[in-house]
């Protein structure tokens with residue numbers, strides 16, 4: 001039971017406690033933890049000796065804290081829970097609470113490397129059918145390894161950063177032309193934030209996932225389908241996905257998701273030993289995609305074919321190391337039903353079947369001025385949900401063409 005006004009029973013109660021970085025006026029960015037519709041200034045809390053993390057909470061990004069590792073993450077979480085539930089601390093802590101409305105949330109961590117997977121069987125099958133109608137939708141490797149590619153860390157931006165429509169080459173019957181993308185899309189995903197690095201040559205086994213991964217964010221991997229369709233063979237996505245990837249401002253710790261683990265779909269054929277995770281668990285996260293105020297889709301994360309532990313094991317199995325701040329995203333989350341798809345490519349079946357928004361507006365792909373908000377919840381203790389916040393972006397017109 002927390003003493004913080006309005007926080008008891010909220011999706012952001014003491015069972016959640018996501019971390020973020022905020023600015024207030026022109027003061028430098030500092031770390032906070034969300035409680036209800038308030039934020040506890042952890043920079044001030046550590047300065048006052050209320051919580052101790054060796055100074056890691058007095059940084060302008062979460063990276064030093066992420067590097068500490070699970071025993072320290074748990075100790076800090078227990079201490080914050082104690083501060084927010086023991087009325088004896090109220091007098092000291094309450095002055096360090098700030099209304100969220102008074103702060104600006106900024107990028108919570110410095111992204112090391114960014115990897116994007118392709119782990120939803122429904123999404124991969126749909127995209128295969130749309131992009132390659134004459135071929136088998138899933139290539140022979142798909143059920144043997146989590147397919148992924150290395151993305152662009154430098155263009156990962158926090159929610160509410162405007163998304164500039166990308167320009168590039170697209171194919172026409174008369175050959176390629178250059179211009180602003182005409183098929184700009186979203187990809188609703190979940191991102192995993194690496195805290196503890198691994199050493200080169202030392203793969204992270206599936207059962208060490210929780211030693212390395214601190215928590216999760218929501219991801220919108222903006223994608224230009226016209227650029228993608230022309231450029232992606234044989235090396236995969238390049239400029240079609242490198243211009244902006246938005247993440248939610250709150251990093252929800254795995255500790256807050258203890259009630260959300262569910263059996264992941266059975267894998268057939270059986271996977272190679274290094275990918276065998278026992279128990280084979282996914283997270284029951286329920287996403288919602290809102291397009292200009294209309295909810296158009298509800299992607300279910302629980303059905304993802306490859307788990308986050310398998311993805312990390314695969315990402316490092318060749319000896320590649322991970323660093324603090326590395327981000328790897330699940331891949332677009334789509335369920336079996338059209339109303340559960342995580343991209344507008346699927347929702348409108350390649351643009352052939354427009355979707356109706358409120359006020360009689362119809363859409364296939366994104367137009368300038370459109371806003372997409374992806375939010376999510378997870379089951380928490382005692383029937384309370386865990387809020388995962390939201391990732392939002394508004395499309396602004398393409399910049400000037402190159403000279």
Ligand SMILES: O=C(O)/C=C/C(=O)CC(=O)CC(=O)O
Pocket residue numbers: 116117118119120123124127128131187189221223232237241330331332
């Ligand atoms: O050509 C394909 O099959 C890939 C299409 C994608 O857009 C996949 C992607 O970005 C990974 C994902 O988010 O699932």
Ligand SMILES: [Ca+2]
Pocket residue numbers: 116117187189221331332
């Ligand atoms: Ca993606």
Ligand SMILES: [Mg+2]
Pocket residue numbers: 151221222241242243244245
């Ligand atoms: Mg991207």
